[in-house]
Amino acid sequence: xxxxxxxxxxxxxxxxxxxxxxxxxxxxxxxxxxxxxxxxxxxxxxxxxxxxxxxxxxxxxxxxxxxxxxxxxxxxxxxxxxxxxxxxxxxxxxxxxxxxxxxxxxxxxxxxxxxxxxxxxxxxxxxxxxxxxxxxxxxxxxxxxxxxxxxxxxxxxxxxxxxxxxxxxxxxxxxxxxxxxxxxxxxxxxxxxxxxxxxxxxxxxxxxxxxxxxxxxxxxxxxxxxxxxxxxxxxxxxxxxxxxx
Numbered sequence: 216x217x218x219x220x221x222x223x224x225x226x227x228x229x230x231x232x233x234x235x236x237x238x239x240x241x242x243x244x245x246x247x248x249x250x251x252x253x254x255x256x257x258x259x260x261x262x263x264x265x266x267x268x269x270x271x272x273x274x275x276x277x278x279x280x281x282x283x284x285x286x287x288x289x290x291x292x293x294x295x296x297x298x299x300x301x302x303x304x305x306x307x308x309x310x311x312x313x314x315x316x317x318x319x320x321x322x323x324x325x326x327x328x329x330x331x332x333x334x335x336x337x338x339x340x341x342x343x344x345x346x347x348x349x350x351x352x353x354x355x356x357x358x359x360x361x362x363x364x365x366x367x368x369x370x371x372x373x374x375x376x377x378x379x380x381x382x383x384x385x386x387x388x389x390x391x392x393x394x395x396x397x398x399x400x401x402x403x404x405x406x407x408x409x410x411x412x413x414x415x416x417x418x419x420x421x422x423x424x425x426x427x428x429x430x431x432x433x434x435x436x437x438x439x440x441x442x443x444x445x446x447x448x449x450x451x452x453x454x455x456x457x458x459x460x
């Protein structure tokens with residue numbers, strides 16, 4: 216990408232650069248877009264503390280792996296992906312490992328199109344996963360990083376806890392579909408907390424996630440957990456097919 220290459224040439228102290236992307240379906244229709252945190256809108260160079268803080272607050276939504284471009288010597292000094300320890304979030308672990316030593320750049324421009332389809336490996340993995348997301352493994356690994364020199368606000372920790380609770384809701388859905396009722400019930404009971412409810416009114420998507428959690432929680436208590444899990448999964452697939460037309 217010419218713009219990213221120009222950015223690295225103009226910012227010699229920056230190790231790597233990212234950009235944003237548009238989300239398209241298998242018919243090339245735009246179905247969404249990525250964005251950077253509002254707090255970083257007026258910045259194009261960021262350090263470890265800034266990125267770590269906003270990963271906690273917003274999740275891994277703005278460091279877009281397909282847009283990554285770095286100087287060759289960065290790989291020599293930092294190394295490459297560690298999939299053995301960090302699985303599907305090995306890319307994020309590498310970005311934070313780079314940030315421990317160098318600043319990075321983020322271009323507030325959508326320079327790529329990222330295709331999302333119901334049959335993709337990532338979607339299939341999400342619909343079958345029954346273990347905690349590797350994202351949380353990475354974030355908690357770097358909580359002990361010497362590069363983390365700021366105090367994280369309580370409100371950000373509450374948001375991060377919400378993401379963990381939401382992850383458990385989707386794990387519970389998959390467990391119910393697999394017939395693992397007891398484990399699903401335990402996850403739902405621990406996750407549908409006051410913190411989860413309070414953080415579920417930021418947008419329509421989070422409200423829908425709250426409704427999903429409540430339906431599943433009710434379902435496991437009246438013996439309809441597996442049925443509701445399958446209904447919700449089918450509804451999601453149907454919605455995707457409608458958006459793809």
